[in-house]
Amino acid sequence: MSPLHKPNTLRCSSLLSHAAGMTLRRPRKRVVVPEPTLTPEQQRRSAEIEQELQLARDLQQGLLLEAAPRLRGWELTAVSLPARDLGGDLYDFLDLGAGIQGIMIGDVSGKGLSAALRMAVARTVFRHEARRADQPGPTLAEVNRGVLREIPQGMVTMLYLLLDTAHGVLRMANAGHIFPLFINGSVSEVELSGLPLGVDGDVDYEEASAILNPGDTVLLYTDGVLEAENSVGEIYTYERLAALIEANTQLKPRAIVSLLLRELRAWSGGIQGDDITMVVLRRRLTDLAAELRSVTVDVLGSERANAFWEEQVILSSAAPAATWIAALPDLLKAAQARFGRGLARELNQQLRLALEDYR
Structure with missing residues (x-):
């Protein structure tokens, strides 16, 4: 930025913000109070x-x-x-x-x-x-x-x-x-x-x-x-x-x-x-490969995503979006085998959303 x-x-x-009073607030313990018995009128109002x-x-x-x-x-x-x-x-x-x-x-x-x-x-x-x-x-x-x-x-x-x-x-x-x-x-x-x-x-x-x-x-x-x-x-x-x-x-x-x-x-x-x-x-990043890698990290977590990326991704960083889209089925098949169907489905959705912006 x-x-x-x-x-x-x-x-x-903000005049509505409590920031000015934050340091004056005293910590207080929550006290569990038994529910009172309500009259019919109180029940109606409630x-x-x-x-x-x-x-x-x-x-x-x-x-x-x-x-x-x-x-x-x-x-x-x-x-x-x-x-x-x-x-x-x-x-x-x-x-x-x-x-x-x-x-x-x-x-x-x-x-x-x-x-x-x-x-x-x-x-x-x-x-x-x-x-x-x-x-x-x-x-x-x-x-x-x-x-x-x-x-x-x-x-x-x-x-x-x-x-x-x-x-x-x-x-x-x-x-x-x-x-x-x-x-x-x-x-x-x-x-x-x-x-x-x-x-x-x-x-x-x-x-x-x-x-x-x-x-x-x-x-x-x-x-x-x-x-x-x-x-x-x-x-x-x-x-x-x-x-x-x-x-x-x-x-x-x-x-x-x-x-x-x-x-x-x-x-x-x-x-x-x-x-x-x-x-x-x-x-989004201007580098498509870097953006797709960041998507993978976002879905799988840094450690798992980096290892998976190094093993599975063989495309050049200069490959166009259409080439990445064609390679997705094999990539997602490998993701499902390793991480399960749920994560693979989420990865598929997020990668395709990203790729749409580069077509």
Whole structure:
């Protein structure tokens, strides 16, 4: 990644973020309290609340279930896991034409059905304004005015990126959201500040730019990642996240998401207190053979993949995609014999997805 914008010294500009108070939180032990006996009226109210939460979950998932788009020369993965109490996480993708892809992630204040409804409104306003402007800063300024008009009682954090898929240029603006994480052999943040949407109607949003080189990755995420709590009330923190990614910078988007979800489940004991949303973008390598090898490492793991690659792959690194496709059946037959049908099937799917970008 080649940064074109010199960041400031803040990590997270969000008024909704708890970063400023992290050091003041005292670890607390979880106490198991016996379930009280509910009166009929309490049972009725509890059922109503659960029904409302389920309605909110259905609404949220209905908005988020769109698959990440296929971008030639890029890998893009997104996941959103709602907590039981349901927050207001959202993400979106927009094809703006001429090879420009819009990528957005955000978080609406509140919980439950009200948060889900605000999320739906925020996403609608965003989509309307993003198609009218070709710069992330002015887009967020218009979305901010729309949020103030349509959601007067709620705030929204939002990070908006415009990707030039042909040249790797990424332009971004931030309305109070957690900073994006850039991964290119090391880990760094683009520290770009801005007020959350819905706070002040007269706000301009600063922009930053960067060039993503082949192999570079960007991780966008919500505060449910950093604020996951363990059994004594300690939150996960940015420092732990950065250290984990720093030790695994070679991973591709799907593997990054899987690693983080496993880590957060282990940290929290499987108890999820807030929505967890991640969007991961990576630019594929220009060397086809190197990219296919990285796919094999991603599916099989480094040690097994490297040994398998040295034994099975005899094609020249300059071989075209069509030659690799013709060689896949023998390669996958050997993978199935060694690693089983499941891994061979996954390897086949991921190799073919990669090869499509080089044809």
